[in-house]
Amino acid sequence: MAGRGGLLMLENFIGGKFLPCSSYLDSYDPSTGEVYCHVPDSGEEEVEAAVEAARAAFPGWSSRSPQERSQVLQRLADLLEQSLEELAQAECKDQGKTITLARTMDIPRAVQNFRFFASSILHHTSECTQMDHLGCLHYTVRAPVGIAALISPWNLPLYLLTWKIAPAIAAGNTVIAKPSELTSVTAWMMCRLLEKAGVPPGVVNVVFGTGPRVGEALVSHPDVPLISFTGSQPTAERITQLSAPHCKKLSLELGGKNPAIIFEDANLDECIPTTVRSSFANQGEICLCTSRIFVQRSIYSEFLKRFVEATRMWKVGIPSDPSADMGALISQAHLEKVRSYIKKARLEGARILCGEGVDTLNLPPRNQAGYFMLPTVITDVKDESCCMKEEIFGPVTCVVPFDSEEEVIQRANSVKYGLAATVWSGSVGRVHRVAKKLQSGLVWTNCWLIRELNLPFGGMKSSGVGREGARDSYEFFTEVKTITVKH
Ligand SMILES: NC(=O)C1=CN([C@@H]2O[C@H](COP(=O)(O)OP(=O)(O)OC[C@H]3O[C@@H](n4cnc5c(N)ncnc54)[C@H](O)[C@@H]3O)[C@@H](O)[C@H]2O)C=CC1
Ligand SMILES: N/C(=C\C=C\C(=O)O)C(=O)O
Numbered sequence: 343m344a345g346r347g348g349l350l351m352l353e354n355f356i357g358g359k360f361l362p363c364s365s366y367l368d369s370y371d372p373s374t375g376e377v378y379c380h381v382p383d384s385g386e387e388e389v390e391a392a393v394e395a396a397r398a399a400f401p402g403w404s405s406r407s408p409q410e411r412s413q414v415l416q417r418l419a420d421l422l423e424q425s426l427e428e429l430a431q432a433e434c435k436d437q438g439k440t441i442t443l444a445r446t447m448d449i450p451r452a453v454q455n456f457r458f459f460a461s462s463i464l465h466h467t468s469e470c471t472q473m474d475h476l477g478c479l480h481y482t483v484r485a486p487v488g489i490a491a492l493i494s495p496w497n498l499p500l501y502l503l504t505w506k507i508a509p510a511i512a513a514g515n516t517v518i519a520k521p522s523e524l525t526s527v528t529a530w531m532m533c534r535l536l537e538k539a540g541v542p543p544g545v546v547n548v549v550f551g552t553g554p555r556v557g558e559a560l561v562s563h564p565d566v567p568l569i570s571f572t573g574s575q576p577t578a579e580r581i582t583q584l585s586a587p588h589c590k591k592l593s594l595e596l597g598g599k600n601p602a603i604i605f606e607d608a609n610l611d612e613c614i615p616t617t618v619r620s621s622f623a624n625q626g627e628i629c630l631c632t633s634r635i636f637v638q639r640s641i642y643s644e645f646l647k648r649f650v651e652a653t654r655m656w657k658v659g660i661p662s663d664p665s666a667d668m669g670a671l672i673s674q675a676h677l678e679k680v681r682s683y684i685k686k687a688r689l690e691g692a693r694i695l696c697g698e699g700v701d702t703l704n705l706p707p708r709n710q711a712g713y714f715m716l717p718t719v720i721t722d723v724k725d726e727s728c729c730m731k732e733e734i735f736g737p738v739t740c741v742v743p744f745d746s747e748e749e750v751i752q753r754a755n756s757v758k759y760g761l762a763a764t765v766w767s768g769s770v771g772r773v774h775r776v777a778k779k780l781q782s783g784l785v786w787t788n789c790w791l792i793r794e795l796n797l798p799f800g801g802m803k804s805s806g807v808g809r810e811g812a813r814d815s816y817e818f819f820t821e822v823k824t825i826t827v828k829h
Pocket of ligand 2: 495497498502505572573595627628629630793799
């Protein structure tokens with residue numbers, strides 16, 4: 343919809359209707375730094391209306407059979423798939439990611455999220471145990487919890503939002519989704535498809551705006567009993583505080599400081615391109631991205647040389663360029679934050695081998711004010727440095743040597759996060775041994791980001807609370823009851 347100055351103007355989606363808001367936020371095109379869209383700056387009033395709509399829709403939706411709900415999810419998946427190109431173009435413009443990534447990863451995965459939960463909801467079974475000596479049979483039943491608040495970040499906008507909406511509504515809940523105010527467009531586009539897919543009004547409501555205003559109104563609302571959040575650890579802390587008085591169910595998917603551990607028997611021909619990708623895909627703005635690379639000393643020099651060469655080949659370009667490997671970062675503030683880590687590393691005596699401040703970035707004149715930076719490799723950096731401890735969430739990775747297996751496990755585990763690790767070795771015994779000892783919710787060995795949606799996804803320590811996946815999301819989005827029958 344065209345709004346002020348011909349710019350795109352989004353509206354909230356509440357009770358099956360698009361509704362204007364009394365105030366709006368500017369949303370920027372990361373590749374130019376120009377305002378291109380206005381996003382509703384919602385608050386308590388909009389949350390109240392969304393809660394009312396979600397409450398009214400709950401009895402009807404929750405009493406449908408899993409088969410009926412599954413069909414609706416399948417139709418929505420089909421409609422999203424038919425709009426794949428349009429959604430990919432929108433995601434690329436709104437987020438700054440490359441069109442290739444949006445086409446091959448973000449939007450296909452959003453489609454898959456609905457297909458996956460449309461199927462998995464049909465296959466859950468409940469538990470039953472016998473106590474013959476007491477003449478008792480015990481079994482469990484599950485029921486949807488109610489109105490779910492779903493809060494998602496800006497890095498994988500539709501991908502992560504649908505990873506929450508799909509299991510929540512498949513299980514019979516009604517939802518109020520709040521996408522990041524920085525990347526709201528594809529969620530709004532999805533709302534245009536809901537009626538055609540057969541999603542009844544009020545089952546999926548989307549309120550746009552900032553965390554402190556609309557986010558807090560949502561998470562502290564007494565009639566919203568569960569919250570699924572993906573984002574930063576400080577925001578998770580705030581959500582936990584606000585929801586604590588109501589004892590809400592919480593699922594928190596947070597950041598990482600993910601290690602790659604590369605042993606001397608690794609296949610470097612596979613490891614190097616994959617580790618470049620795991621460090622810099624989506625501008626390093628994925629919570630699963632590698633940011634600490636530990637390399638066994640005997641291959642350290644060779645690895646470093648080849649890794650830097652491969653990083654220099656990683657093309658930074660305008661997001662709409664299909665040959666670009668990396669686009670623009672999300673915002674000016676984020677670009678400055680990422681750059682500040684490189685400055686700190688320099689001051690601490692680390693060496694920047696390529697990227698920011700070393701190589702030259704060539705951009706068309708129209709994109710000079712965009713939020714671009716080159717993929718950057720840091721070395722000679724201490725484990726205590728903030729670059730090795732804190733989540734940077736940008737195209738920056740540190741490479742350091744190690745000597746023994748025990749030492750590298752201890753160093754990899756020495757951060758507050760525990761989300762994702764990769765281990766590279768030709769020894770089957772070693773990959774199992776090391777994977778088991780890493781404090782990490784996910785370990786990929788000799789690969790990265792191969793997702794099996796059935797299995798638990800999530801982090802340990804400060805990387806989160808709870809897991810998502812076929813069974814885990816079902817358990818989160820339902821309440822279980824144990825029933826005992828004396829016969
Ligand atoms: N999945 C991840 O691990 C992600 C990590 N981050 C990290 O967080 C840093 C900051 O990025 P942000 O966008 O500011 O992340 P954030 O955690 O503030 O935002 C994520 C979502 O939470 C909402 N939100 C923010 N404050 C809230 C509050 N008080 N109550 C309810 N909802 C609230 C935001 O509007 C957004 O929808 C990044 O630099 C990165 O390090 C950011 C995005 C994703
Ligand atoms: N939660 C994030 C990524 C998840 C990826 C997946 O489920 O495949 C993130 O980057 O915040």
